[in-house]
Amino acid sequence: MPYQFEDLKKHCPTEWRDYIEHSFVRQLGNASLAAEAFQHYLKQDYLFLIQFARAFALAAYKSPTLSDLRQAKDGLQAILDTELDLHIQYCNEWGISEDELANLPEARATLAYTRYVLDTGNRGDLLDLHVALSPCIVGYGEIANWLNDRADTIRGEANPYDAWISMYESDEFQDAMQAEIRWLDERLADVSPARFEQLTRIFRDATRLEIDFWDMGLNLSD
Numbered sequence: 001m002p003y004q005f006e007d008l009k010k011h012c013p014t015e016w017r018d019y020i021e022h023s024f025v026r027q028l029g030n031a032s033l034a035a036e037a038f039q040h041y042l043k044q045d046y047l048f049l050i051q052f053a054r055a056f057a058l059a060a061y062k063s064p065t066l067s068d069l070r071q072a073k074d075g076l077q078a079i080l081d082t083e084l085d086l087h088i089q090y091c092n093e094w095g096i097s098e099d100e101l102a103n104l105p106e107a108r109a110t111l112a113y114t115r116y117v118l119d120t121g122n123r124g125d126l127l128d129l130h131v132a133l134s135p136c137i138v139g140y141g142e143i144a145n146w147l148n149d150r151a152d153t154i155r156g157e158a159n160p161y162d163a164w165i166s167m168y169e170s171d172e173f174q175d176a177m178q179a180e181i182r183w184l185d186e187r188l189a190d191v192s193p194a195r196f197e198q199l200t201r202i203f204r205d206a207t208r209l210e211i212d213f214w215d216m217g218l219n220l221s222d
């Protein structure tokens, strides 16, 4: 049986569930999340996105084919030309100015997660890097879908976090998530059991660091 993306999740079911169904996510869905927690998260996510852009630049450098190179460039372009602007605008609506964003100190959880991804890509190849990035890309899409399936999720104006859910349930994000899964399914089909074992370690670590990122938001830790 060739390996698939789904097998990475099956190797760390507890961690994956703790990430997708985290208290931060539940509270965001039922509108009970403290505004301070969300603002703290938004600020750190701005710093996260900058490092995320660097990870796509690294993916370009690590691309053996023209097609991979173009894919990395598209990812980098989407973050720089669209996502960061949207994020800045969104932060503004939550009372966080561009000036404040420009002068933020990085929380330890942000440092740990983003530098882990970059180091994994530096040491390894494009597949290692994509596996390290996949909990971000696939996880947030899955979180939006999980929230939508829950009876106690509040949508619309009654939930101040509605726009956040909308962003990750958008066709644009869901398409990017599906493209990432297809890319990984193709590459994983050819790997040996020993190589798959290595990749599961990367996937589990990145997922644990996503959990820490939610914890950082809830606990306002720096």
Ligand SMILES: Cc1ncc(CO)c(N)n1
Pocket (backbone or CB within 6 Å): 045, 048, 135, 136, 137, 140, 210, 213
């Ligand atoms: C921490 C984190 N993970 C994933 C995403 C989705 O891109 C994000 N914006 N932030």
